Amino acid sequence: MPKDIQDSPQLLGEISQAPSAFEQFLERNQKGIVVFAIVAALAGCGWVIYRSKKTGEEKDAGAALIKAEDLSALQAVSKEYPGTQAAGSAVVLSAEKQWTDGQQDAAIETLKGFIQSQQDHPARASAQASLAAKLMAQGKNAEAETAFQAVISNPSGKFLAPYALIQLGDLAKIGGDVEKARGYYDRVKTEFADSSFAGLASQHLLTLKAKAPAEIEPRPAPAPTPGAPNIPGFPGGGDEVAPGNLFQPGAGGGAPFGGLGAPVPTDEPTPATPSK
Structure with missing residues (x-):
């Protein structure tokens, strides 16, 4: 028994004096760890420099954009x-x-190229709406409809969604689909009730209920009255006298105002003037 007690401290001492597993790992990989730390430090410095340079470029580009x-x-x-x-x-x-x-x-192609290449740019939704409006202005309604649908599907373009819906309603109305147009306008009123586009959607809904004015046949010209004198300007007479010709000699077959026309010769002889 005493022998066991005497041997116990020697065993414990041997365990406590041996290096731990972590110390052994450091000893074996000390050089690699130092190199890794240096690389990490350099990478951190490089990122800071890159961000500083990038920030400087953004400021310069913004200043140039303002001046353009x-x-x-x-x-x-x-x-x-x-x-x-x-x-x-x-x-x-x-x-x-x-x-x-x-x-x-060229403007349409510029917008298409930007939309395709700049997936994350903040102005992408605005470019999509601009493209759709320009296609609609050119009468390319099918392409415009697709572009407006892209605006609605863009999560960052929610602020333009009510505008796109109204334009889609207008396109449906142009195409003759009144119910489809009504659906787009109603979506604006329900989904964007607090926006200024809700009132505009209500106005467009009223235009769907309005009917086109009926065409009225023009009244026929009155027929000439039998036995009426063929005097211009009188009911049933000949052609009307143009107001600009009333005071011209011979207009309309005579001069109705003040005898301004040439005197009409008669068969009666002119009285001779008595000689003195």
């Missing part, structure tokens, strides 16, 4: 600052300039 007033200046912003938010906004504004300058097809 014509189409060439807007296109320069999109080329000089690619990847920035301001560059994307410059593309959308360029399309508006193209449209007002009469380059309608």
